[in-house]
């Protein structure tokens with residue numbers, strides 16, 4: 001039976017079965033990965049905007065390119081169903097906002113561990129449960145970034161539930177009122193050596209620990225929060241392309 005949200009099942013995957021999934025928040029990114037960076041790709045499903053593709057590395061290894069949607073609740077559903085079709089390794093390829101002055105738009109952040117401020121994760125593990133990336137996948141990402149000569153940063157990511165309030169946006173937000181506990185949180189995180197904000201890695205990494213699969217996260221830096229709240233749209237495509245190339249090199 002097809003999985004309710006993924007829209008495909010084991011029988012659609014052929015043989016050998018894919019063990020690794022590249023997971024994007026955005027279905028257009030999942031499509032680009034499949035069509036531009038994998039070989040012989042084909043669409044597996046289009047369901048609720050959570051499109052999935054199957055493609056192959058140059059060595060013939062099958063790889064899924066799937067869409068998590070935005071935010072941890074949607075990601076948790078897709079990851080659960082990916083594990084049900086036999087996926088044992090997941091690399092999130094995302095976008096993020098830097099909160100450190102030396103982490104520039106156009107570079108990438110490879111998450112070593114996440115500060116997880118996400119409600120969905122609390123349904124899966126206690127808040128104190130570590131959200132740590134798989135060391136082997138993470139080192140592979142760092143090595144690939146070095147080999148490709150792409151500016152990269154390895155460190156801690158703040159993974160939160162909201163793009164506006166939770167990432168302390170007020171000027172670009174419909175809501176100018178921030179709860180007291182969020183006022184000044186970005187500066188506090190900066191002092192804690194957190195590199196970036198995004199919205200899925202914390203729950204993904206906790207799920208990896210609990211379910212027993214390997215997970216890592218690489219994000220293209222598309223906003224520089226020490227300068228502006230907004231996304232640098234004109235630099236986004238180039239930054240995302242870099243993150244994808246690093247992830248594909250890391251698994252090749």
Ligand SMILES: O=P(O)(O)O[C@H]1O[C@H](CO)[C@@H](O)[C@H]1O
Nearest residue numbers: 025026070071094095198199
């Ligand atoms: O580009 P994706 O992978 O969606 O990741 C980031 O972008 C979205 C917010 O714009 C959130 O999902 C955040 O985590």
Ligand SMILES: O=c1cc[nH]c(=O)[nH]1
Nearest residue numbers: 095096097197198223
């Ligand atoms: O600032 C940003 C940019 C992308 N994604 C986020 O979650 N935050």
